[in-house]
Amino acid sequence: MKDNKIINYAFQVVGPLVLSGLILWWMYRGFDWDEFFEALTYHTDWTWMLLSMPFGVTAQVFRALRWKQALEPVQEHPRTTVCINSVYLSYAASLVIPRIGEVLRCGVLSRYDGTSFSKSLGTVVTERIVDSVFVVLLAGFTILFQMPVFVTFFRQTGVSVVGVLQGFSLTGYIVTIVCVLAFILLLAWLVKRLSVFKKTRNVFVDLRDGLISLRKIKSVPLFLFYTIGIWLSYYLHFYFTFFCFESTSSLGMSAALVAFVVGCFAVLVPTPNGAGPWHFAVKTVLLLYGVQAQDGVMFVLTVHTLQTLLVLVLGLYAIVRLQFIRRIPRQAVSHP
Numbered sequence: 001m002k003d004n005k006i007i008n009y010a011f012q013v014v015g016p017l018v019l020s021g022l023i024l025w026w027m028y029r030g031f032d033w034d035e036f037f038e039a040l041t042y043h044t045d046w047t048w049m050l051l052s053m054p055f056g057v058t059a060q061v062f063r064a065l066r067w068k069q070a071l072e073p074v075q076e077h078p079r080t081t082v083c084i085n086s087v088y089l090s091y092a093a094s095l096v097i098p099r100i101g102e103v104l105r106c107g108v109l110s111r112y113d114g115t116s117f118s119k120s121l122g123t124v125v126t127e128r129i130v131d132s133v134f135v136v137l138l139a140g141f142t143i144l145f146q147m148p149v150f151v152t153f154f155r156q157t158g159v160s161v162v163g164v165l166q167g168f169s170l171t172g173y174i175v176t177i178v179c180v181l182a183f184i185l186l187l188a189w190l191v192k193r194l195s196v197f198k199k200t201r202n203v204f205v206d207l208r209d210g211l212i213s214l215r216k217i218k219s220v221p222l223f224l225f226y227t228i229g230i231w232l233s234y235y236l237h238f239y240f241t242f243f244c245f246e247s248t249s250s251l252g253m254s255a256a257l258v259a260f261v262v263g264c265f266a267v268l269v270p271t272p273n274g275a276g277p278w279h280f281a282v283k284t285v286l287l288l289y290g291v292q293a294q295d296g297v298m299f300v301l302t303v304h305t306l307q308t309l310l311v312l313v314l315g316l317y318a319i320v321r322l323q324f325i326r327r328i329p330r331q332a333v334s335h336p
Helices: 002-028 033-042 046-074 080-093 100-113 117-157 161-166 170-197 201-216 220-244 252-266 277-288 293-322
Strands: none
Touching: 033 293, 046 080, 046 117, 046 220, 046 293, 080 100, 080 293, 100 117, 117 220, 117 252, 220 252, 220 293, 252 277, 277 293
16 A cells, blocks of 8 residues: 555656656756856846736636636635635645645635535536537647638748648657657556545435536526636737747737647646646747747746746745634624
């Protein structure tokens, strides 16, 4: 049993860190750091980076508000402040152990507002299903409406997909294959974890209640508004950073949308905040739009680092803020 726990820990913590580290090492080997710091100092418009940061906050706030709404049909009414700070904390925790944040935020609600852990976990699963459907639809929309953009771009520049692929080294293909395999292993792990949940009937019933809670939500338009708010905030959080760099400032919203969607799928690979796979995926998209490799690597390194720092700052804020929030035992929670 002890050996199994060690293996499980290594899979959840060490594995993602190693995968992330290998991809980042491969991407930044031979990177010109002097040129990078010079570009940050003299050739970067930091105003746009500052303007992008509030959208990283609103994305998490919208997620907390949507989660609070999803909990109402299962007779759970946590405080808005607790929901928001639990989401802040969950994202920060996932920087250490990928996906642990989903469980952690349910635990925060249970600790401070007496919310049923299994019911809140069920609504988290519901949220993920909704987000997955939204991203798939967004990806379909992007492919459908951006295909002419790609065709025009390839015709005007003489760049071809085959040419770009031929530019990949053997290591590049290996990294891609490793990312796909890691995603498959993540799915297998999730299936295994769900099979453990199902062994406890009461927990499974609460999970089911959370999943079907969408049918009883009072305001579906409000739920959709929160969902659109989440993803629009994420997109603007990313899009505004394009104006920070000369190499990406002229690409436009369509290129940002393609890179954003590809990045959404890349972060499914279980590494801390998508570090490694996200860098690789977004840089590849920028290459398709004619951005030089050095500039693309510089872009993803800067943007990902600062957005990760924002997640960390919000998590630290949540830790402090929660210390000043009064805990309410479950039997004392009112249900309006």
